[in-house]
Amino acid sequence: MFVAESQLQAAPALEYQNHYPFPLIPLGYAYSALEPYIDTKTMELHHDRHLKTYVDNLNAALAPYPEFHDWSLELLLTQNDVLPDAIQTAVRNNAGGVYNHNFFFSQLGKSPLKQGSILRSDIEQTFGSFANFKDAFTKAALRVFGSGYAWLSSDKLGSMQISTTANQSNPLELGLQPLFTIDVWEHAYYLKHYNVRADYVADFFKLSV
Ligand SMILES: [Fe+2]
Numbered sequence: 001m002f003v004a005e006s007q008l009q010a011a012p013a014l015e016y017q018n019h020y021p022f023p024l025i026p027l028g029y030a031y032s033a034l035e036p037y038i039d040t041k042t043m044e045l046h047h048d049r050h051l052k053t054y055v056d057n058l059n060a061a062l063a064p065y066p067e068f069h070d071w072s073l074e075l076l077l078t079q080n081d082v083l084p085d086a087i088q089t090a091v092r093n094n095a096g097g098v099y100n101h102n103f104f105f106s107q108l109g110k111s112p113l114k115q116g117s118i119l120r121s122d123i124e125q126t127f128g129s130f131a132n133f134k135d136a137f138t139k140a141a142l143r144v145f146g147s148g149y150a151w152l153s154s155d156k157l158g159s160m161q162i163s164t165t166a167n168q169s170n171p172l173e174l175g176l177q178p179l180f181t182i183d184v185w186e187h188a189y190y191l192k193h194y195n196v197r198a199d200y201v202a203d204f205f206k207l208s209v
Helices: 040-062 073-078 085-108 118-127 130-143 197-208
Strands: 148-154 160-166 177-183
Touching: 040 085, 073 085, 085 177, 085 197, 118 130, 118 160, 130 148, 130 160, 130 177, 130 197, 177 197
Parallel strands: none
Antiparallel strands: 148 160, 148 177
């Protein structure tokens, strides 16, 4: 299955500055907009504290290195080994944290898997049915050990695949284009769903369709 070109270009939040100093991009919707599936307090903490920390730490790591101040998040992640050794790990972790959260929060406001959407049509063709995809994606989200993400991505030929990443790694580092993701760090769901990640994933899908 080949993903529509328009879908591949659907990078998040392109209207915001994508280089140092990286901004804390607003949610674009109310903290309460995802109730009752994701609660208001979780969204406040997740965006205003967790994401802000990644933004602040990324900017702090890059501040002494003006030669990299025009680099995008994507470049910082995919060309990380070009950076000075002293900041490679900090930039990888925090640029990943910023990219992944910007992607996740942007997606949550858009119901990207709704009937008739390009992404859903592509998914149905690739996986045979939306139910098959949902089952496979849910299993991936549940098998992430500790903190990380499950992803739907496309490769350079446009073929879709489901994968998982640990911590703040993401598919860009593997040459893949992210299309859809779920953040399964406990900070994304613990206040409402406690330790029951399966309930969070089920609620997440109700927001996404
Ligand atoms: Fe998160």
